Amino acid sequence: MPTNLYGPWDNFDPETSQALPAMIYKFHYAKKSGERAVTLWGTGTPRREWLHVDGAAEACLLLLEKFSDPAPINIGLGEDCTIKELAEIVRETVELYRRNPLGHKSARRHAAKTARRHPPPCARLETTYRP
Numbered sequence: 645m646p647t648n649l650y651g652p653w654d655n656f657d658p659e660t661s662q663a664l665p666a667m668i669y670k671f672h673y674a675k676k677s678g679e680r681a682v683t684l685w686g687t688g689t690p691r692r693e694w695l696h697v698d699g700a701a702e703a704c705l706l707l708l709e710k711f712s713d714p715a716p717i718n719i720g721l722g723e724d725c726t727i728k729e730l731a732e733i734v735r736e737t738v739e740l741y742r743r744n745p746l747g748h749k750s751a752r753r754h755a756a757k758t759a760r761r762h763p764p765p766c767a768r769l770e771t772t773y774r775p
Contacts, residue, residue: 695721
């Protein structure tokens, strides 16, 4: 099972997409249109893990080649960040140098969603892909 995935052909609709593609869209749009602020949903405190689709594809190929165990395997790096930290990464990447208010109530759901904190030894999977 992969963690939250992102990459080309993602859903970048700011109303229906996951947090990361929505942020990419909002920050890019703000920079392009000269807006002075970006409003993000929620408090910024939930933690999420993200994996680029190329990393997930590489993990799937590796699993097909090396594993035959029918047990579920989590695909992820086991590293997460807060939504606020993610917003700062996206803001810096888009080079939008403005403050990002958080606080919209509609995104307060799960406090943390990572693929694995303490995986069983047989479920460890390392990929070489790092965005």
